[in-house]
Amino acid sequence: MPSALINVPSKAKRGDVIEIKTLMSHIMETGYRHTASGEVVPRDIITSFTCRFNGAEIFRADLYPAIAANPFLTFFTTVTESGKFEFEWVGDKGFSETASASITVE
């Protein structure tokens, strides 16, 4: 089971607005919960998501404890050339995941 799911159209016309969907499997533990014996369950969340297109950042999100498990982020962009989207999730406990997808612009 992949931990990252990405949906980017494989083709688009120059200037089209396209929708990008991403889902990262993650527990998003808030740090506010306690175990039955009273100990705090340490925070374990994704703190940042970045999307780059051909190396340039086009979308960024900061994530906080109020965001539910398995963050599903969807956003729109305009495409002017063929290239590669690179996605990066960074979080607590050294969490780091990447994914990528290519698009052909006609």
Next chain:
Amino acid sequence: MAVTRRLTRRNVIGGAAAVAAAALARPSLAQGAARVAVIGGGFGGTVCARALRRLDAKLQVTLIEPNKTFTACPFSNEVIAGLRDLPQQQFSYDRVAADGVTIAAQAASKVDAQGRTIGLADGTTLAYDKLVLAPGIDMRFDALSGYDEAAAEKMPHAWKAGAQTLLLRRQLEAMDDGGLVVIAVPAAPLRCPPAPYERAGLIAHYLKANKPRSKILVLDAKDGYSQQKLFEKAWQELYPGMIERIALSQGGRVTAVNPAANEIVTDFGNYTAAVANVIPPQRAGRIAAIAGAADRTGWCPIDPITFASKLVPNIHVIGDAAIAGGIPKSASAAAAQGRACAAAIVNALAGRPPETPRLDGACYNTVAPGYAFSLRGIYQPKDDQYAEAEVTTSPVDAPREMRQREAEEAVNWFKTITEDAFG
């Protein structure tokens, strides 16, 4: 609005003499028997109507139900798999009528909660003192892009037993070996939460015997589900490699369908099905919203002690249509609610205080002939909502004899619940 109305009514009663208040509590009994109408002749409504008559033989009880025969959902997954025929699911209202319940064999089209009248499809009006709504569910044909009533003829939901059940069965029978069967499962709340998984197993049973190269894909808008470990173990044992499930967090939520191409779309994939069983989001049966008893969720908030609607006076809601907290939307839970609601109404009409119900629900899942497991729950009101007081699920590591025994128990359970309602 509701608060103002309640205050006004309380003020009226408070302002009147205590003697007058006592008389107001039972206005119709002074003139004759109280009239209780029940809309919906499923497990909840039928059991409620009969219990009302049994508790107080003087009550005038009318059951409003347009269908001449009832088609039961429990065990209808076996009809889909060719293990049972639809007439075994069908029951008449003859014995209900024999209990002294008047059957109005037509649809209710209007409810005037203030005037306490029901408008029937033929134009006549029926007055009531108390009304019980047991309308079950309706599919939300506005909730899933591309899935309307016409789409349901191509991609059956089979979530109300009858023609839809047979349509899905015919599609499976007509499918070539090697076909992909997709079952789309909506987010909660839905009727009979474990039923999609029971269905997957029983369809796999049919395919294994008849079309063994075929596969089943469950696209699920939920992550976990009732009796999940039991289902997964059974699938592994009986149908290895045949059933794949994509959960919500793996992108399993269906966002659109395209009936012309039998295509099902999720956020992260497109699937073309040979047979598509699309179970859409649901809401309380339409009459609940017409009566003003459904809230923005499409379901009906109730007082858990009496099943009285929190939105409209003199109306009670039972069964799948009600928001009943931890109680699953199931046939046996609806029947238990019907009995408890009948007792609450009889107590209220007699001016007695309500009793706190303790409801029993059972749910059997059959994965193959001679292989079943169950969940039994006891539910009680807690903090203004039903909560599970006790839940017993079949052990995951039980021997096959126990699954066999539970399959036999399931048949007896079906006999009992249909006997209570229709026998």
